[in-house]
Amino acid sequence: VIETVDENNNWCLKWVGGDLIQAMAYDNPIPGFDTYNTNNLRLWRACPAKEFDLDAFSAANYTESVEQRRKAEDLSAVLYPNDATYEGKELRLRQQYFFVSASLQDLLREFIKRPGYKWSELPEKVAVQMNDTHPTIAIPEMMRLLVDVMHVGWDEAWEITRKCCNYTNHTVMPEALEKWPVEMMERMLPRHVQIIGEINLRWCKDLLAKYGDGPMVTQLSIFEEGEVKKIRMGNLAIMGSNKINGVAAIHTEIIKKETFPEFYKYCCDMGEKDKIVNMTNGVTPRRWVHCANPALSAIFTKYLGSHEWLCDMTLLKGMLKFKDDAKLHAEWMEMKRIAKAKLAVWLKERIDLDIDQEALIDIQIKRIHEYKRQLMNILFVIHRYQELKRKRPAEREQMQKRVVLIGGKAASAYVNAKIIIKLINNVGQVINNDPDTSKYLKVAFVPNYCVTAAEMMIPASDISEHISTAGTEASGTSNMKFVMNGGLIVGTMDGANIEIREECGEETMFVFGCLEHEVARIAAKAKEGHYPIDGRLQQVFQAIRNGEFARNEPEAQEEFVSLIDRLCNTQAAGTWEGDKYLVINDFPSFVDAQARVDATYANKSTWCKLSIQAASSMAKFSTDRTIGEYANVIWGITPAPRPMQGASPVPAAAPAAAKPTKSKGKQ
Numbered sequence: 001v002i003e004t005v006d007e008n009n010n011w012c013l014k015w016v017g018g019d020l021i022q023a024m025a026y027d028n029p030i031p032g033f034d035t036y037n038t039n040n041l042r043l044w045r046a047c048p049a050k051e052f053d054l055d056a057f058s059a060a061n062y063t064e065s066v067e068q069r070r071k072a073e074d075l076s077a078v079l080y081p082n083d084a085t086y087e088g089k090e091l092r093l094r095q096q097y098f099f100v101s102a103s104l105q106d107l108l109r110e111f112i113k114r115p116g117y118k119w120s121e122l123p124e125k126v127a128v129q130m131n132d133t134h135p136t137i138a139i140p141e142m143m144r145l146l147v148d149v150m151h152v153g154w155d156e157a158w159e160i161t162r163k164c165c166n167y168t169n170h171t172v173m174p175e176a177l178e179k180w181p182v183e184m185m186e187r188m189l190p191r192h193v194q195i196i197g198e199i200n201l202r203w204c205k206d207l208l209a210k211y212g213d214g215p216m217v218t219q220l221s222i223f224e225e226g227e228v229k230k231i232r233m234g235n236l237a238i239m240g241s242n243k244i245n246g247v248a249a250i251h252t253e254i255i256k257k258e259t260f261p262e263f264y265k266y267c268c269d270m271g272e273k274d275k276i277v278n279m280t281n282g283v284t285p286r287r288w289v290h291c292a293n294p295a296l297s298a299i300f301t302k303y304l305g306s307h308e309w310l311c312d313m314t315l316l317k318g319m320l321k322f323k324d325d326a327k328l329h330a331e332w333m334e335m336k337r338i339a340k341a342k343l344a345v346w347l348k349e350r351i352d353l354d355i356d357q358e359a360l361i362d363i364q365i366k367r368i369h370e371y372k373r374q375l376m377n378i379l380f381v382i383h384r385y386q387e388l389k390r391k392r393p394a395e396r397e398q399m400q401k402r403v404v405l406i407g408g409k410a411a412s413a414y415v416n417a418k419i420i421i422k423l424i425n426n427v428g429q430v431i432n433n434d435p436d437t438s439k440y441l442k443v444a445f446v447p448n449y450c451v452t453a454a455e456m457m458i459p460a461s462d463i464s465e466h467i468s469t470a471g472t473e474a475s476g477t478s479n480m481k482f483v484m485n486g487g488l489i490v491g492t493m494d495g496a497n498i499e500i501r502e503e504c505g506e507e508t509m510f511v512f513g514c515l516e517h518e519v520a521r522i523a524a525k526a527k528e529g530h531y532p533i534d535g536r537l538q539q540v541f542q543a544i545r546n547g548e549f550a551r552n553e554p555e556a557q558e559e560f561v562s563l564i565d566r567l568c569n570t571q572a573a574g575t576w577e578g579d580k581y582l583v584i585n586d587f588p589s590f591v592d593a594q595a596r597v598d599a600t601y602a603n604k605s606t607w608c609k610l611s612i613q614a615a616s617s618m619a620k621f622s623t624d625r626t627i628g629e630y631a632n633v634i635w636g637i638t639p640a641p642r643p644m645q646g647a648s649p650v651p652a653a654a655p656a657a658a659k660p661t662k663s664k665g666k667q
Contacts, residue, residue, distance in 0.1 A: 001013055001014070001015055001016070001190050001191050001194060002014050002016055006151050008151075010151070012147075012148060012151065013148060013191065013194070014148060015144070015148065015190065015191035018188075019068075019071060019072075020049040020050075021046050021047070021048070021049065021072050021075065021098060022046070022047040022048065022049050022072070023044045023045070023046065023047075023098065023101075023102035023105075023106075024044065024045040024046075024047050025042050025043075025044060025102075025106070026042070026043045026044070026045060027040050027041070027042050027043075028040070028041040028042075028043065029041075033286050033310065033311065034310075034311065035641070035642070036641075036642040037640075037641070037642055042103070042106070044076065044098070044099055044102045044103070045076050046072045046073060046074075046075035046076040046098055047069075047072055047073075048068040048069045048071070048072040048073075049068070050068050074091060074094075075091075075094060075095055075098045076095070076098070079095060080092070080411070080412075081095075081412070082411075082412040082413045083413060084413035086184075088413075089180075089184065090184060090188065093137075093180060093184065093185070093188060093189075094188065096134055096135060096137055097137050097141070097188075097189060099135070100135050100137050100138045100141055101141050103138075104128070104138060104141055104142055104145060105145065107126055107128075108145055108146075108150070111125060111126065112150075119146070119150075119152055119156065119160055120156075120160070122160050122163075122164060123160060123163035123164050123242075124636075126164050127164065127166060127634070127635040127636075127637075128142070128164050128165045128166065129166050129168060129630075129634075129635075130165060130166065130167045130168065130237060130241070131168050131170060132168070132169065132170045132171065132176050133167075133176060133177055133178045133233040133234050133236075133237055134178065136167070136178070136233040136234075136236050136237040136240075137189070137192065137233075138165060139161060139165055139199075139236055139237070139240035139241075140189075140192040140195040140196050140199070140236075141192065142157075142160075142161045142164065142165070143157055143158065143161055143195050143199070144191055144192065144195055146160060146161070147195075148191070154198075158199070161240065162240055162241065162242055163242050164242070165240055165241045165242060166241050166242050166243045166244070166245070166634050166635075167237040167238060167240075167241040167243075167244045167245075168244075168245050168246075168247065168279070169234075169244065169245070169246055169247075169251075169255055169259065169474070170247055170474050170475075171474045172251070172254055172255070172258070172259050172471075172472065172474065173369070173371065173472070177232070177233070177234035177259075178233040178234070179224060179230040179231065179232050179233065180230060180231045180233065181228050181229070181230055181231075182223070182229040182230060182231060183228075183229075185231055193231075196222055196231060196236065197223075199222065199236070199239075199240070200221060200222040200223055203220070203221075203222065203239055204217055204220075204221055207220055207266075210266075210269070215262075216262050216265075216266070219262040220235060220239070220262050220263060220266065221235065222235045222236050222239070234259075234260070235263075238260055238263050239263070242634070243275065243276075243277060243633070243634045244260075244275060244276045244277070245276065245277045245278060245279045245634065246276070246278055246279070246474065246475075247278075247279060247280060247281045247474050247475040247496075248278070248280050248281065248474060248475035248476075248495050248496045248498070248499060249278055249280060249498065249499060250471075250493075250494065250495065250498055250516065251278075251473075251474040251475055251495060252276065252277070252278035254471060254516070255276060256276055260276075263276075264276060277633055277634070279626060279629050279630055279633070279634070280475065280496060280499060280620070280621070280626065281475040281476075281477050281480070281496060281621070281626060282477075282480065282620075282621050282622050282623040282624070282625055282626030282627075283477050283480045283481050283484070283621060283622070283623060284622065284623045284624075285309075285310055285313055285484060285622055286310055287455075288455075288458065288480075288481045288484055288485070289310075289484050289485065290307075290310055291455065292454075292455040292458060292459055292481075292485070293335070293339060293458075293459035293485050295334075295335040295338050295339070295459075296335050296459065296485060296486065296615070297310075299328075299331055299332065299335060300316065300319065303318070303319055303322055303328065304316070304318050304319065311624065312624075313618065313619035313622040313624070313625075314619040316615070316616045316617070316618065316619060317616060317617070317619070318616075319612060319615075319616035320612075320613065320616050320617070322612070323609050323612040323613050323616070324609060328612065329605060329608045329609075329612075332486065332608050332611065332612060333604070333608060335486075336459075336460070336462070336486065336611075337357070339459035339460040339485075340357045340361060340460045341357055342456065342459075342460070343355075343361070343456055343457060343459075343460035344357050346456045347405075347444070347446075350446070350447075351444055351446065351447070353432070353442065353444050354442075355403045355442055356401055356403070356439070356442075358401065359400075359401035359402055359403045359442070360400055360401065360402050360403070360462045360463065360597070360598075360601050361402075361403050361405070361460050361461050361462045361463075362402050362403065362404045362405070362461075362462065362463050362464075362465065363404075363405045363406075363407075363457055363458070363460075363461045363463075363464050363465070363482070363487075364377050364404075364405070364406045364407075364408075364464065364465035364466075364467075365405070365406070365407040365408055365446070365449055365453075365454060365457060365458075365464075365478055366408050366466075366476070366478050367408050367409060367410070368408045368409065368410035368414070368417040368420060368421060369410075369414075369417060370416060370417070370420075370580065370581055371468050371469055371472040371473070371580075371581050372467070372468050372473070373467045373468060373469065373581055373583060373586075374406055374408070374420055374424065375420050375423075375563065375583060376467060376583045376586065376587060376590060377404070377406060377465055377467065378406070378420070378423055378424050378427055378443075379537065379540050379583070379587065380587070380590055380591060380594060381404050381427060381431070381441070381443050382427060382540045382543060382544070382549070383536050383537070383539070383540050383591065384402070384441060384594075385427075385430075385431050385434075385437055385441060386539060386540065386543065387399075388436070388437040388440055388441060389434075389436060389437060396436075396437075396439075396440055399440055399598075400598040400601060400602065401439070401440050401441070402440070402441055402442070403441075403442045403443075404441070404442070404443040404444075405443075405444055405446055405457060406424050406443070406444075406445050406446070407445065407446035407447070407449040407453065407457070408449050409449055416563065419559045419560070419562075419563060420563070421445060422556055422559065422560075423544075423549065423556075423560055423563070424443070424445040425445050426549045426550065426551050426553075426556065426560075427443060427549050428442075428443045428444045428445060429551060430548065430549055430551070431443050432444070454478070454481070458478075458481050458482055458485050458487070459485045461482050461485065461487035462487060462488070462601065462607075463487060463488050463489065463490055463510070463597055464478065464479065464482040464487050464488075464489055464490070465490050465491070466478070466479045466489055466490070466491040466492070466494075466495070466497055467490065467491060467492055467512075467513070467586075467590065468492060468494050468495065468581075469492065469494070469513070469514075469519070469581040469582050469586070470492050470493055470494045470513060470514055470515050470516040470518070470519060471494065471516035471519055472494065472581065473492075473494045473495035473497075474495060475495045475496045476495045476496050476497065477496075479491065479495070479496055479497060479500060480496065480500065480618065480621040483500055483504065483508075483614050483615060483618055483621075484615055484618045484621070485615065486611040486612065486614065486615040487611070487614075488508055488509065488510065488597075488607075488610060488611065488614060489501075489508075489509045489510065490509075490510045490512070490590075490593050490594065490597060491509060491510070491511060491512075492511070492512065492513040492514075492586070493511060493513070493515055493516070494516070496621070497509065497511075499620065499621075500618075500621065503617045503618065503619075503620050503621075504613060504614040504617040504618070505613060505614070505617070507610060508610050508613055508614040508617075510593040510594075510596050510597050510600075511593065512586065512589035512590050512592065512593035513582075513585075513586040513589055513590065514582060514585060514586060519574065519582065520574075522573065522574065522582060522585055523573055523574025523575070526570055526571055526572070526573035526574060526578070526579075527571055527572075527573075529570075529571060531570035531571070531573045531579075531584065531585070533568065533570070533584050534584070534587055534588045534591075536587075536588075536591065537584060537587045537588075541564050541567075541568065544560050544561065544564055545561055545564065566578060566579070567579045567583055567584055568584075570584070573585070
């Protein structure tokens with residue numbers, strides 16, 4: 001960073017040196033549904049400023065001659081690289097800065113094209129929504145662009161930045177609240193560290209004046225002192241944003257009282273209680289019902305008389321008067337049969353798994369993480385397998401047949417998540433090849449989970465598992481997709497499960513597990529020595545220790561036992577040294593919930609009625625409601641249907657399907 005003067009001979013600072021990268025824009029049109037509106041999704045590819053160094057090549061430095069291209073392509077080749085190493089962390093920071101800077105430079109370039117533009121108008125035209133802390137470098141980067149490049153005064157630039165930027169917290173997991181070593185930031189982004197330092201200096205002066213030198217300043221400072229001094233991107237995000245939001249009602253309350261309690265106190269003291277707001281997530285029915293499950297879409301359209309429900313899901317409430325209709329029940333069950341038949345073919349092709357299409361389909365598809373408790377799910381599957389093995393053949397015939405599918409991706413450096421995936425696969429190999437039980441229970445890990453896989457699996461589900469420890473899941477969206485398709489939930493009172501239950505009715509969800517406010521008490525009792533392990537779970541642990549699912553793989557066996565041993569460190573429950581996410585505590589009630597599922601599913605009429613009731617009550621969880629709330633509360637914008645009033649008439653050749661809607665365009 002050097003001192004210099006601008007074109008008006010005013011003193012300024014300039015960031016020099018480093019690598020020069022070209023951001024190549026790739027535009028993707030995102031058409032609306034039944035509207036003229038089309039949005040543009042701009043993606044970025046990193047390209048070298050200089051494609052080829054001929055001098056280096058001529059000097060026989062062949063690797064060096066293409067080094068700039070390689071370094072540039074690293075930025076956008078693979079996102080979210082393994083950050084277990086220093087080099088991986090550095091690449092992540094470079095990636096974050098590249099995408100943020102390209103987008104902000106593009107945004108400002110478009111703004112200054114306007115004749116007679118005024119910087120004070122920028123917040124009226126632009127909203128920068130930061131999803132988690134990964135793009136939080138946007139705050140100092142916008143300040144750099146405004147102050148150093150556009151030569152806007154600091155105070156005005158800061159006011160503009162704070163009005164433009166908003167922060168969505170998507171998870172309370174610590175890895176989402178990034179902290180960058182100051183040393184790394186100074187070496188890679190020296191000007192940004194200076195800007196963050198100035199922001200923090202002014203921020204801390206304000207806090208000192210209000211609260212004195214105490215814990216409020218320590219907790220809210222952007223810089224974290226310690227052996228390695230770090231920049232807390234979460235703190236930067238909250239104090240540099242116009243609005244902060246959570247993505248489910250319980251999650252937003254956790255942000256206020258646990259994640260950022262000092263900041264919430266500051267907001268209340270400043271008379272800004274509405275600084276932190278809730279925006280419960282949503283999913284689009286166009287994708288997750290109409291495209292993924294055309295048979296269900298046709299049922300809704302038939303009974304409601306039009307497809308208007310696709311743009312106004314509140315109309316689905318009209319289905320509730322038919323929920324006891326035997327004719328609708330027959331059509332509903334046929335819809336599920338079609339979805340299961342498609343899934344059966346797909347599973348056979350993808351993973352060579354044969355399933356009984358009459359079985360209950362039980363699915364858990366989400367990111368693999370210990371708090372989401374895929375481990376508890378597979379431990380229950382082992383328990384069910386053991387129950388089957390103990391029964392006589394005639395007794396097995398009385399048990400509900402199940403197909404359990406688990407899928408999702410794990411962070412590349414997340415060792416325990418990889419061990420859990422390995423355990424699921426091994427358990428599947430054992431159970432699926434056991435002639436005593438394979439007729440009644442199948443389990444598989446579905447690899448390479450993606451939207452295409454979800455569109456195949458979700459319509460076929462009878463139940464889905466949303467079983468995170470209470471207080472750990474921000475919202476979840478797969479829960480919404482499953483219920484929109486008539487699947488019922490086995491779940492804890494966590495994330496959006498709570499609101500789904502409120503909307504659909506208590507009887508549509510099989511709830512289990514401790515509540516969020518009980519977690520601390522359970523951990524405290526465990527520390528005192530009271531954390532019993534259910535006898536059924538002890539049998540599961542013993543089977544794992546005996547190597548029943550190791551399949552002659554000593555390394556896998558050692559890893560499986562390490563997972564179990566840590567859970568069994570009962571006095572450390574609720575901490576990383578023990579059962580951090582209370583699997584042992586919640587397992588008995590999880591087993592009870594699954595028994596209720598079997599009992600309810602045995603009555604097909606009751607199950608079908610609950611399925612219809614749930615799917616018809618999901619209006620709140622449409623993206624139309626979610627985006628409308630963001631637009632109204634956070635961005636301050638109103639719908640802009642096209643054609644606009646006073647626009648020239650549509651040419652006769654326009655396609656008949658492209659009719660303008662009366663409301664805003666839907667995505």
